[in-house]
Amino acid sequence: MHNLQVSNMTLLLSGLLVLIALLLSYRQRIGLEKDMIIGVIRAVIQLFIVGYVLKYLFRVNNVWLTLAMLLVIIINAAWNTKKRADHISHAFEISLLAIFASTGVTLGVLVISGSIKFIPAQMIPITGMIASNTMVAIGLCYRNMNQSFADQRQQVLEKLALGADLHLASLSLIKAAIKTGMSPTIDSAKTVGLVSLPGMMSGLIFAGVDPLHAIQYQIMVTFMLMSATSIGSVIACYLGYRSFYNDQKQLL
């Protein structure tokens, strides 16, 4: 921890970087100044609140409080995917189930294998990583399904007209949506360490941990995100595609 020197004063000075962004937006007439200011203020307030909440949770180290925090993260992530749901009804419930399952299975394996301990300082950040990545994957799945059910409408209709059930009529679209949902995770797994040093690894190196030890954690993160996004995408797509049909098995 000896390398970490950030303080309120250094933060204030690094805040000058925002001024550069604001100036660029203003001079180039991009019109993002208001959004940038709101974004920065929100980020600062949210992070301060989270900082104090986490400090409290780590100090009390209570199982129920930890579980409650995990649930808050999962519910927030599920709520966020609703924005991309469009034609998918019950998107919140579907996402909640998908994120809950992906987080549950992944955390379960990590805890049972001894990779992480059931303590708030490990469970909360790991859940945040899993839930946010699954959230992004599900959002991409929803967007892809909405797009492809519109673009490939006739193909789906023809399959229905040939007597295909809803699953068979939608299968190629479901597969494409799952692929889209998982592609950021797969791409980042392929380029990890070559293009960027990801969050977990960078954080540990920053805090002074031996890089050889830090990569072990990053490998674990790569495995867990692969599992979490695939579980989340598969559940969300398989529960979501039926929203494009009515009870007469007609394409809406």
Next chain:
Amino acid sequence: MTAILTTENLTYQVQDHLILDRINLSFAKGHYVTIQGQSGSGKSTILRLLANLISPTAGQIRFNQQLITELDPIQYRRQVSYCFQQPVLFGTTVEDNLRFPFIVRNEPYDQKRVVAALAAFNLSSDTLTQKKEALSGGERQRVALIRNVIFHPQILLLDEVTTGLDETNQQLILQWLQRLNQSYGITMIAVTHDATELAQAKTLVKIEHGQVTEVRTHA
């Protein structure tokens, strides 16, 4: 003659636009009925309603005296098969498309049966391995029609299937459809505004502005 399919006051409306207005039609088993109408007259909508791809705003459809809403839509569509005006072929090759009806029914793929169906439609067995993009408009339509009839549905709904094709292909398809109608007793309901097809029609239903204006049967 027993009616295989009947419509009772079939109405279809999209917002304020009345597309079909209380259509009452009865299709006898094994008959070949041609529905005539200008673009926008609602004739394609009738076929989509008969295929249960859309539901009527009012009125009902009966298949063998039973309301189609009481039947399993998937099983119904295997018996009342709808062929599109410009069909989309799936997958990569012709074979991918002709496998599909077997996959739908969870039956093992029978290549002999498929080759025989191709031959009956002047297509060689080499067609199976052809890329779908390499097919002409007429060949694409023939492959799509085989996809519809390989398991002999009770009714075939044909949505302007010869529109845009040259005369040779048009005649080839019309003769093949006649043969299917006569040999296997498949009831044909064809929508068209093509003069050649209309001239050959035995039973003609004329639709104008969403209403049946004439039903004519030639001896």
